[in-house]
Amino acid sequence: MSARGHTLQIHSSPHIASGASVDVIMRNVVLALLPVVAFAVYSFGLAAALTLLVAVFSCVATEHLLCRLAATPTTVRDWSVTITGLLYGLTLPPALPLWMVACGGVIGVAMAKFLFGGLGYNAFNPALVGRAFLQAAFPVAMTSWTPAFAADRFSQLPASTFTMPFAAPVYDGVSGATPLSLFKFDGQLTATGDLLLGLTNGSAGETCAVLILAGGLYLAARKMLNWRIPAAILATVAGLGWGFHLLSPADYPPAGFMLFSGGLMLGAVFMATDMVASPITNAGCVLYGVLIGVLITVIRLWGGMPEGVMYAILLANAASPHIDGLIQPRVFGTGRG
């Protein structure tokens, strides 16, 4: 409407905003992941770099192409699919054949994210769905580990990396068992200090607990991650681990080993905290974290596989909407007094 020569804009209040934005949150998660990515490349060399590159590219390209196919504006600029790609790559064995890496990325983003409606609607963490697909389809490749800090890691790629699709990958002589499989199958414990600093074998980005925790602390301080989720997971795993170790030290590893081995840190800090697939209330987040912690402990201690973080988080993702249905904030002026 004109008001003597000028037009007034009308808008329903509030007329100011905090400036927070989804893409800023997502970029910060990427930022928090960069040290973990750098350490993955440092410890596993070219193989990890290529794995991460293919993982990110396959995820981003899948989302972009699907958006084009669906004739909707591309959503890759919100950076969420970049996080998916990075997280997915970080959970893979560094010498995984690249065609498998690409397959899992396509499946994860297409089936777990795009089909559900894209960002905000994915019931499950897409990175973990991609990984779960690989675990089911290629169980041998997914449990074939290369040693960290190999002398030729920056000059030579493992033979398996460029395996042709559907050909059996060939692994070099040296295998690098992970701390969890060493314990499960050989009864060997890895020193907690090595676990903390990432001086062990494993998936590309799961080894260095310190860097993962640092990224988590950064995000929690910026309120881009609900610290209650990792806190509940870690406390549950540590508590249960401590209890069982006390009962039978020969059968069950100590709490420190439970905490810092395998994918627990990466899963607890960066995977379980996916805002979309976790509960919305603080109390709900604690329950969700405890559930994940219990599932991890059960799978690790009595399951057929050494590691259970992935399945634990996916199962809890499924429970998350129901936790929200169960736990709602107590509305002001109801219930009390």
Added chain:
Amino acid sequence: MFSALRQHRSFAHGIHPPEAKDDTRDLPIKQFPFAPVMIVPLSQHIGKPALPVVREGQEVERGQLIAEPDGFVSVAMHAPASGVIQRIALAPGINGRMSPAIFLKPFPGSSQQVSEGEPCDLATASPEDILLAIQRAGIVGLGGAAFPTHVKLKVPDDKHIDTLIINGVECEPYLTTDHRVMLEQQADIFTGVRYLLKVTGAECAIIGVEANKLDVAQSLRAALPTDIPVTVEVVAVKYPQGAEKMLISALLDREVPSGGLPSDIGVVSVNVATTAEIGRLLPHGRGIQERVITIGGPAIARKGNYRIPIGTPLRFALEYAGMAQNVSRVFLGGPMMGQSLPSLDIPITKGTSGFIAFSDAQTAAPVEYPCIHCAYCVDACPLFLNPSQLGLLARAGQVERMADEFNLLDCFECGSCSYVCPAHIPLVQRFRAAKGVLRKRRAAS
């Protein structure tokens, strides 16, 4: 930061928007001149419009009664200036609708002198007499709600009021009227408190002030009368601390029940400017013919706190305060809950606490993302609603479920959820629309 939090009480949740009060907080209240024509709408309050008691062509004195309350939920109107009643006709209101108003043409050189009425003597008046005097003085909630004050003060007989809260929080950014009133009209405020204590039968009164007005707290404390039980409490700077429910929660740790009133928990709360007006007008039997308004924002050259006659056309007021030619947005009230105005050709009414003008270029609406369940809104909502869930239901048009399962009707539209949303979802705007749909549906059935 944590020491500040511990120092002052507050409610849970809430947000911290920029305060933007520095431009006007130290500017004393200035008297405004009369506009060439004043437009006094008959409905400036919630309830029935007032009934005019003047005729076209009649000469009136400043302060003279020009419209009577029509029933209990209605208040009187008084002439803002000495002059001639031009006509009683439709005039555009804030909501864009036309409504009946009294057009008054002030005499040239009309004096600021106000005519005296029948005083309401504090010593002899009964609570009913005071309520009637408040209604006859045309007093409504000056914080912005414009709800008739005497209706709010009429406590049902089965309820006992123990505490009277005087709300001097003023948590909306930019607004500084209550700040100035509390510095400049302390005697009026304490007189108002005396009337209010008598009306409500409360055992004590607490003046609640936000911690960004420590000068106010200090000077009010220094001036506290010793013969009435009144104290000053400082609460933390947080939005929406000035909301009645939030202030009561901060001061007394009591929750107004969902769907209930403060009197249900023994409390009556009154805005501090309203209290000051009661103290200023009742002893002289006068009515509200002007109020203090902050005119601010980047598009205003002479920002300030002005005592402006009711009925002054907004355009006149803004031009007097030096509005920029390229003004693009004007809010009535603050930027959090204020209404953006479609036109400057509306009169200033009793519920107006401020006008904030901006001259920024047309800004593109930010991209709206899907809800990512970040829970920022859940952690901001002062009433512990779930705006995320309400937003999803609003999108799906499930207004009944919003009300029945997620307490939509408790929302008082503070806008904290929209303010924090990183997905830029217009949450409170959708809740407002949903309430409208619900109201229509429930009225129809």
